[in-house]
Amino acid sequence: MKSFISKRVASVPPSGIRRYFDISATMPDVISLGIGEPDFVTPxxxxxxxxxxxxxxxxxxxxxxxxxxxxxxxxxxxxxxxxxxxxxxxxxxxxxxxxxxxxxxxxxxxxxxxxxxxxxxxxxxxxxxxxxxxxxxxxxxxxxxxxxxxxxxxxxxxxxxxxxxxxxxxxxxxxxxxxxxxxxxxxxxxxxxxxxxxxxxxxxxxxxxxxxxxxxxxxxxxxxxxxxxxxxxxxxxxxxxxxxxxxxxxxxxxxxxxxxxxxxxxxxxxxxxxxxxxxxxGEAHVQQMVEEYDRRRRLLVHELNMLGLDCFEPRGAFYAFPSVGKTGMNDETFADQLLAEEHVAVIPGNAFGDGGAGYVRMCYAQSYSKIEEALERIHTFMRRHG
Ligand SMILES: Cc1ncc(COP(=O)(O)O)c(C=O)c1O
The missing domain is CATH 3.40.640.10 (Type I PLP-dependent aspartate aminotransferase-like (Major domain))
Incomplete structure (x- = not known):
């Protein structure tokens, strides 16, 4: 049957991010570093x-x-x-x-x-x-x-x-x-x-x-x-x-x-x-959140580099973008395996277009203790695959 969908819309592939949310929603103990939004409730x-x-x-x-x-x-x-x-x-x-x-x-x-x-x-x-x-x-x-x-x-x-x-x-x-x-x-x-x-x-x-x-x-x-x-x-x-x-x-x-x-x-x-x-x-609230994001950012980036997931220092937003090159896996395999084996959700870099392959996005708009726990799981994962 002929498709009624415009060529313009049909030409755009679905977002590569959604799949990870859908899978992680079915896992009880998943730690998500996937979603790109503040964990804070509005002040x-x-x-x-x-x-x-x-x-x-x-x-x-x-x-x-x-x-x-x-x-x-x-x-x-x-x-x-x-x-x-x-x-x-x-x-x-x-x-x-x-x-x-x-x-x-x-x-x-x-x-x-x-x-x-x-x-x-x-x-x-x-x-x-x-x-x-x-x-x-x-x-x-x-x-x-x-x-x-x-x-x-x-x-x-x-x-x-x-x-x-x-x-x-x-x-x-x-x-x-x-x-x-x-x-x-x-x-x-x-x-x-x-x-x-x-x-x-x-x-x-x-x-x-x-x-x-x-x-x-x-x-x-x-x-x-x-x-x-x-x-x-x-x-x-x-x-x-x-x-x-x-x-x-x-x-x-x-x-x-x-x-x-x-x-x-x-x-x-x-x-x-x-x-x-x-x-x-709202200024004081913004400052408080920025301080907390910064604390998490420093922890995450430092630990990722220690684990062999080389990460340049991000200076803004709330994302780290480490390379998974040393694991020998591509970014999609890394994200799939990390989710399946350790229940940590990250997003493969290729979902974000050219230049993203070989990296994964980890969002640190997640509580400090959850980030610590995610890092422990990533450590276990890297011992197996690093
Ligand atoms: C870079 C960037 N621009 C725009 C948006 C969309 O934001 P809004 O909630 O204001 O529509 C996002 C949301 O993730 C984003 O990361």
């Missing part, structure tokens, strides 16, 4: 503000762009942290997570056949979203020698007359890489030379360890070329609330808002109230 005062907003009767749509208060607070927040100034009236839009922000940004700028350069390993949704928007993803496999940062030269080598944008995500999922100022300047120079837009997913902007995050839009000349995507899921442990944003030059933002108006209407009202509270009063 209590933020949660209470969401409940209070419901009790106040704020159960209606908001402005399509998101509440004016939230946009103003966000504008102030970005200015204070990164020295970049966005007009809350027409340069900021509140979305249903960075997921929607990405969809809007790509839909707003892509014509059929336009190319977007996507450095990988990266968040599993980037290349599929480019394809869903009608574009072509030109991938680049980043290298451990460059600590998984993409270089300007690697990007420039992929540019063609059809290239419209570069889609980057740092701090990076799955590698934990952050960009040095030199690499950022190289990317900015390529964008300028070839008149490209830069879509910068900075969802992990606050989760950095011993380095400072630089917002791509804050680089000289880059605000006019950047679609900045950010959100509350990771920094404030609010994945289920579904709040993100897109900040962009007026013309692009207007186009994104049009798509948002017709598809979503407005981001969840309760969650917008909670996000506003998070921006105004």
């Amino acid at each position: 209590d005062p933020i949660l209470e503000e969401g409940i209070a907003s419901l009790r106040r009767g704020d159960t209606h749509y908001t402005s399509n762009s998101g509440t004016y208060e939230l946009r103003c607070a966000l504008s102030e927040h970005l200015n204070q942290l990164y020295g970049v100034s966005y007009d809350p009236m027409d340069e900021l839009l509140i979305t249903v997570g960075v997921s929607e922000a990405m969809y809007l940004g790509l839909t707003a700028i892509i014509d059929p056949g336009d190319e977007v350069i996507v450095p990988q390993p990266c968040f599993v949704a980037y290349a599929p979203e480019v394809v869903f928007a009608g574009g072509t993803a030109l991938t680049i496999g980043c290298k451990v020698e460059h600590e998984f940062q993409v270089t300007g030269a690697e990007i420039e080598a992929r540019v063609t007359p059809r290239t419209k944008a570069i889609l980057i995500g740092y701090p990076n999922n799955p590698t934990g890489a952050v960009l040095t100022p030199e690499r950022m300047a190289e990317i900015a120079a390529v964008a300028e030379r070839h008149n490209l837009l830069v879509i910068s997913d900075e969802i992990y902007d606050r989760l950095v360890y011993g380095v400072q995050h630089t917002c791509f839009a804050a680089l000289p000349g880059m605000k006019e070329r950047t679609l900045l995507l950010g959100g509350f899921s990771k920094d404030y442990a609010m994945t289920g609330w579904r709040i993100g944003y897109i900040a962009a030059p007026k013309e692009v933002l207007g186009a994104a808002r049009k798509v948002h108006q017709y598809t979503i209407m407005s981001a969840p009202t309760t969650a917008q109230a909670a996000a506003l509270f998070a921006l105004k009063h």
